[in-house]
Amino acid sequence: MSRISACFSDLKSHGRTALLPFVTAGDPHPDLTVGFMHDLVEAGADIIELGVPFSDPMADGPVIQRASERALAHHVSLHDVFDMVRNFRRANDRTPVILMGYLNPVEVMGYEAFARSAAQAGVDGVLTVDMPPEESHDLVQALRAEALDAVFLAAPTSHRRRLEMIADAASGFVYYVSLKGVTGSANLVLEEVAAKLGEIREVTDMPLGVGFGIKDAPMAAAMAKIADAVVVGSALVSRIEANLSKPDKIGAELKQLLHEMRAAMDAN
Amino acid sequence: MEKNESFMNMPDERGHFGPYGGIFVAETLMEALQELRRAYEKYLVDPDFLAELDADLQHYVGRPSPIYHAERLSRENGGAQIYLKREDLNHTGAHKVNNTIGQALLAKRMGKRRIIAETGAGQHGVATATVAARLGLECVVYMGEVDVARQEANVYRMRLLGAEVRSVSSGSKTLKDALNEAMRDWVATVDDTFYIIGTVAGPHPYPAMVRDFQAIIGREARQQIQDMSGGLPDALVACVGGGSNAIGLFYPFLDDEDVAIYGVEAAGEGLDSGHHAAPLCAGEPGVLHGNRTYLMEDKDGQIIETHSISAGLDYPGVGPEHAWLKDMGRANYVAIDDGEALAAFHLLTRTEGIIPALESSHAVAYALKLAADMRPEQKVLVNLSGRGDKDMHTVAAIEGIQI
Numbered sequence: 001m002s003r004i005s006a007c008f009s010d011l012k013s014h015g016r017t018a019l020l021p022f023v024t025a026g027d028p029h030p031d032l033t034v035g036f037m038h039d040l041v042e043a044g045a046d047i048i049e050l051g052v053p054f055s056d057p058m059a060d061g062p063v064i065q066r067a068s069e070r071a072l073a074h075h076v077s078l079h080d081v082f083d084m085v086r087n088f089r090r091a092n093d094r095t096p097v098i099l100m101g102y103l104n105p106v107e108v109m110g111y112e113a114f115a116r117s118a119a120q121a122g123v124d125g126v127l128t129v130d131m132p133p134e135e136s137h138d139l140v141q142a143l144r145a146e147a148l149d150a151v152f153l154a155a156p157t158s159h160r161r162r163l164e165m166i167a168d169a170a171s172g173f174v175y176y177v178s179l180k181g182v183t184g185s186a187n188l189v190l191e192e193v194a195a196k197l198g199e200i201r202e203v204t205d206m207p208l209g210v211g212f213g214i215k216d217a218p219m220a221a222a223m224a225k226i227a228d229a230v231v232v233g234s235a236l237v238s239r240i241e242a243n244l245s246k247p248d249k250i251g252a253e254l255k256q257l258l259h260e261m262r263a264a265m266d267a268n
Numbered sequence: 269m270e271k272n273e274s275f276m277n278m279p280d281e282r283g284h285f286g287p288y289g290g291i292f293v294a295e296t297l298m299e300a301l302q303e304l305r306r307a308y309e310k311y312l313v314d315p316d317f318l319a320e321l322d323a324d325l326q327h328y329v330g331r332p333s334p335i336y337h338a339e340r341l342s343r344e345n346g347g348a349q350i351y352l353k354r355e356d357l358n359h360t361g362a363h364k365v366n367n368t369i370g371q372a373l374l375a376k377r378m379g380k381r382r383i384i385a386e387t388g389a390g391q392h393g394v395a396t397a398t399v400a401a402r403l404g405l406e407c408v409v410y411m412g413e414v415d416v417a418r419q420e421a422n423v424y425r426m427r428l429l430g431a432e433v434r435s436v437s438s439g440s441k442t443l444k445d446a447l448n449e450a451m452r453d454w455v456a457t458v459d460d461t462f463y464i465i466g467t468v469a470g471p472h473p474y475p476a477m478v479r480d481f482q483a484i485i486g487r488e489a490r491q492q493i494q495d496m497s498g499g500l501p502d503a504l505v506a507c508v509g510g511g512s513n514a515i516g517l518f519y520p521f522l523d524d525e526d527v528a529i530y531g532v533e534a535a536g537e538g539l540d541s542g543h544h545a546a547p548l549c550a551g552e553p554g555v556l557h558g559n560r561t562y563l564m565e566d567k568d569g570q571i572i573e574t575h576s577i578s579a580g581l582d583y584p585g586v587g588p589e590h591a592w593l594k595d596m597g598r599a600n601y602v603a604i605d606d607g608e609a610l611a612a613f614h615l616l617t618r619t620e621g622i623i624p625a626l627e628s629s630h631a632v633a634y635a636l637k638l639a640a641d642m643r644p645e646q647k648v649l650v651n652l653s654g655r656g657d658k659d660m661h662t663v664a665a666i667e668g669i670q671i
Contacts, residue, residue, distance in 0.1 A: 054570065057448070058452065059455065062438065069438075078569075104565065105568055107554050107569060130293055130558070132291060134282060134290075135292055152295070155299075157296055157300065158298070159299065166295070177296055
C-alpha cells in the first residue's frame with residue numbers, strides 16, 4: 001500500500017479527515033521550505049502538498065502565482081524540490097508528500113527520469129494541474145512504475161463520463177476543485193460541493209480531497225464533514241506573503257492557521 | 269508519411285498534430301473545450317453559418333483581399349517576382365479579423381453573451397473589440413502592462429469600441445501573461461463567456477479552428493495568383509509569431525508539393541543573443557497554454573522572456589501545426605532579426621507605397637533574400653498580414669524622432 005493510501009486508511013479507522021496544507025517549494029526562500037514542512041506536520045498536517053514553481057501557472061490565482069515568482073527569483077528547479085523532500089525525509093518518513101505543479105518542467109526532465117528521481121527523494125504522489133486524463137497515459141505509466149500515486153483533479157464541470165475517466169487514471173485520492181475558478185477564489189457553496197462529491201463517490205471508492213477556496217477554520221470544519229481530505233493553499237501562502245519582511249515569524253504563522261483548522265475539523 | 273498522403277487532414281480527433289497539440293488544461297476547462305469543439309464541428313459544415321460568415325467577410329471585412337505584384341520592389345531586389353497578399357487592407361488593418369468574425373459568430377450561436385481575449389500588440393484585441401461592438405457582446409481584453417504602455421493607440425481604440433482593457437502585471441507582463449490571465453477569467457466564467465484566442469495555439473480545438481477561419485487567405489491567394497500569373501507560386505513566405513496568418517496562407521497549399529513554404533520567426537537581436545522569439549528555430553518541444561509545441565524555455569522548463577521589435581511576434585510558443593510541419597519537413601522555418609525587418613519595412617514603403625506592419629516586415633525581409641537567389645520568372649508570394657500604421661511610434665523612436 002502506498003504511503004498515501006496507508007495514511008487515509010489510518011485516518012478512516014480513527015474517524016478523522018485528512019488535512020493537506022500546500023506551500024510552494026522555495027517560497028519565500030529555498031532554505032525555509034523544509035522547516036515549514038515540519039511545522040505543518042507539527043500543527044496537524046496529514047499530507048503535505050508541495051508546489052513546484054512554474055513561470056506560467058495558468059490555473060492559479062494571484063496569491064499562488066506570486067509565490068511561484070518568489071521561488072523562481074531563487075531559480076528553484078525540480079532538482080531543488082527533490083532535495084527539499086529528501087531533507088524532509090531525514091526527520092520524517094511517515095507523512096506523505098505530493099508534488100503539485102505544471103507539466104512543462106516534467107516534460108523537459110523526461111517522464112521516467114522525473115518519476116525515478118521523485119521516488120528516490122521520497123515523494124509519494126504527483127498532481128499535474130494542466131494534464132487531464134486524456135493526455136496522461138505515458139506519465140501515469142512512468143509514475144506507477146515507481147509506485148508513485150497519480151492524483152487528478154475533478155471539477156464542478158466534470159460530467160459522469162469524465163469522472164469515470166479521472167477515477168480510472170487516478171490513484172491515492174481524487175482532488176475535487178470545489179469551485180469554478182482559480183486557486184484562492186471566493187464563493188464556495190457547501191451544498192453544491194456535497195452533491196458533487198456524492199456523484200464522484202458513485203464512480204470511485206478512492207478518498208476525496210476538496211480544495212480551492214478554503215480560507216479559514218469554520219470552512220475547513222464544514223468541508224471536513226463531507227470530504228476525506230481538506231486542502232488549504234492560498235490561505236497559508238497569504239500568511240507567507242504577509243510576513244515577507246519577517247521570515248522568522250512565518251513558521252509560527254503557518255502553524256497557527258493550520259492548528260486552528262485542525263482543531264475545528266476534529267471538533268466535528 | 270506516404271508520398272500520396274495529404275498534409276491537410278490534421279489534427280486527429282483529440283487535437284494532435286503528430287506529437288504536438290492536444291489539450292493540456294486544468295479539468296475545469298475540459299467541458300468548456302468539448303462544448304466548443306462540438307459547436308465548431310457542427311457550424312463549420314452548417315450552410316447557414318457559412319453563408320453568414322461569408323457575407324460578413326465580404327461586406328464587413330472587405331474580402332477578398334487582393335494580391336499585388338510588387339514589380340518595383342522585385343526589380344530593385346533582383347531575382348524572383350514578389351507578390352503580396354494584401355491582408356493589410358482588411359477592416360482593422362490585419363488578418364486577425366478573419367478569425368474574430370468567425371469565433372464571434374460562433375459565440376453568438378452558442379448563446380454566449382460575453383467575449384474575452386488576450387492581446388500582445390493590440391491587433392487581436394482591436395479585432396475582437398470590433399466584432400464585439402458590432403454584435404453587441406460584452407468584451408474584456410487582457411493585455412500585459414508592458415504592451416499597454418507601448419501600444420497606447422490600440423488600447424485607446426479598444427476602449428473607444430467599448431471593450432474593457434485589463435492590464436496584466438504578473439510574470440513578464442506581456443502576451444503570454446495576458447493569455448494566462450484570460451484563461452483564469454475563463455475558468456471562472458465558462459457558463460456565459462466565449463474566449464476568442466487570436467492565434468493557432470492553445471488547447472484543441474483552437475489551433476484547428478483558428479486555422480480554418482484564416483485559411484480563406486490561402487484559398488483566395490491560390491486562385492488569385494493562378495488567375496494573375498498563370499500558375500502556382502514557387503514559394504510562400506509568412507511571418508510566424510503564434511502562426512495564424514502563416515497557417516492561413518500555407519494550409520491550402522500544403523499538398524502542392526512544388527510550392528516551397530517558409531515561416532519567418534523573429535530573431536530579435538540575433539538567434540545567438542538569446543534575445544529573440546524564435547521557438548521553431550532555436551527552442552525545444554514542451555507544453556504551454558494548452559498544447560505541446562516548440563517553446564522558448566530554460567533548462568528547468570521555465571518559459572523565458574522573448575524579444576522582438578514587433579510586439580505581435582513576441583511570444584514564446586508557436587502553433588502546434590507549425591511544429592509538426594517543421595518536423596515533417598513540409599515547411600521551413602527561418603528567422604529575421606530586428607534590423608533586417610526594419611530595412612525591409614523601409615524598402616517596401618519607399619518602392620511600393622505600402623507601409624507594412626513590423627510583423628509582416630519580417631516576411632518581406634526573408635522574401636527579399638529568397639527571391640534574390642531565384643530566377644526572374646519565378647514567383648514568391650508573401651502574406652502582408654497587416655499594415656504599419658500601428659508601428660509609427662516604434663519606428664520613429666528607433667530613429668530618434670518624437671511624433
